[in-house]
Amino acid sequence: MNDDELLARLKSADPALTRSAPPPDIDRLVEATLNTATATVPQPAKATAGRSRRHLLGLAAAAGLLVLGGGIATGVMANNGSGSGRSAAPAPVTLTAQGGSAKCAEPTPDSLRGYPTLFVGTVTSVKGSSVTFHIDHWLKGGDAETVVLVGDTGIPETLTFSEGEHYIVGAKDGVVPPCAANGASAETISKFRQAFGK
Amino acid sequence: MRRARFEGLAQVVVEPLHRYLVRRASAETAEDVLSETMLVLWRRIDEVPGLGTGSGTDPRPDPDEVLPWCYGVARGCLANARRADGRRLRLVERLIRSQEQAPAWPADHSELHAALDALGALDREVVRLWAWEGLTPRQIAEATGLSPNAVSIRLHRAKARLADRLGRKDAEPTGHKRDEGRSGQ
Numbered sequence: 001m002n003d004d005e006l007l008a009r010l011k012s013a014d015p016a017l018t019r020s021a022p023p024p025d026i027d028r029l030v031e032a033t034l035n036t037a038t039a040t041v042p043q044p045a046k047a048t049a050g051r052s053r054r055h056l057l058g059l060a061a062a063a064g065l066l067v068l069g070g071g072i073a074t075g076v077m078a079n080n081g082s083g084s085g086r087s088a089a090p091a092p093v094t095l096t097a098q099g100g101s102a103k104c105a106e107p108t109p110d111s112l113r114g115y116p117t118l119f120v121g122t123v124t125s126v127k128g129s130s131v132t133f134h135i136d137h138w139l140k141g142g143d144a145e146t147v148v149l150v151g152d153t154g155i156p157e158t159l160t161f162s163e164g165e166h167y168i169v170g171a172k173d174g175v176v177p178p179c180a181a182n183g184a185s186a187e188t189i190s191k192f193r194q195a196f197g198k
Numbered sequence: 199m200r201r202a203r204f205e206g207l208a209q210v211v212v213e214p215l216h217r218y219l220v221r222r223a224s225a226e227t228a229e230d231v232l233s234e235t236m237l238v239l240w241r242r243i244d245e246v247p248g249l250g251t252g253s254g255t256d257p258r259p260d261p262d263e264v265l266p267w268c269y270g271v272a273r274g275c276l277a278n279a280r281r282a283d284g285r286r287l288r289l290v291e292r293l294i295r296s297q298e299q300a301p302a303w304p305a306d307h308s309e310l311h312a313a314l315d316a317l318g319a320l321d322r323e324v325v326r327l328w329a330w331e332g333l334t335p336r337q338i339a340e341a342t343g344l345s346p347n348a349v350s351i352r353l354h355r356a357k358a359r360l361a362d363r364l365g366r367k368d369a370e371p372t373g374h375k376r377d378e379g380r381s382g383q
Contacts, residue, residue, distance in 0.1 A: 006329075006361050006364070013310045021216070026209060030205055033239075
């Protein structure tokens, strides 16, 4: 029996040819996957599930600020640097934010204080919908050296980050809601560092 | 973006992955493991080889590029499910499985399945990936984590062993019962 004969014989015995299993419904499967994924993502230890997002932000527009809004689903992955604290959680966290269309005011320490995760970072790369930050300062909850922000959005233009620019980013339950990521001037950053004692 | 990439990937891989699982497990197990596999693929979407950043115009990846890796994920999920089953319902599950599988394999293929069963688990998987999933040795290596070289060697030996077993049976005029074949070994 040569290779071809063996192959033909094996193929004729392929159980997929005879087993009566209904073919999967791809759309339903995709939907179920995304629903399950958002429902079962592990949450950071510090997250308080009961806190409503409307406590957190929703401010008016100011010039020169980055606007991150409009149905954006965003996740934060902490690339672990020193390996302790909440960034030690092994799985990247991705959740879907129900962001409405939002215009954001200049962030203040008080307006961002509600986020369990808050950092000042410099964008080192923007690839597709994934933005990598080098962390300049952790203001709250984290010790990784880099953070990858994954925008999951049908409207990519709402998620605009520029390499080399500084941003203040807040997240809760692994999600960066609209208005929680803002471009920041040196002045704003120093105000934040002062307020958080970092 | 992420979602669009996942949807594009799903269009390409769901049916082959389903066939992969149906070939190796009961229909119910296949369905469960398929859901689990899709969850893993969603979580690890950035690691799927051959899946671009999604910035291109065509969201559908090349099956030859993405499938071997996805088979590897399905294989891992199936192994996990089997371990969990084994802990819970070792006996019951085995009874159910043997009842389900017996009628699904037509009598004229029983020798072939017996010959496959006589191979080691990894050799058997390599042969199945070659014959049923139609993978090249390099792709089998990606799905199993073996080196391409090791795959070639295993595949070569396993094919020889299968051909030997089946060839000998073909030579026997009444070699249709698998028990007879076994006793001859």
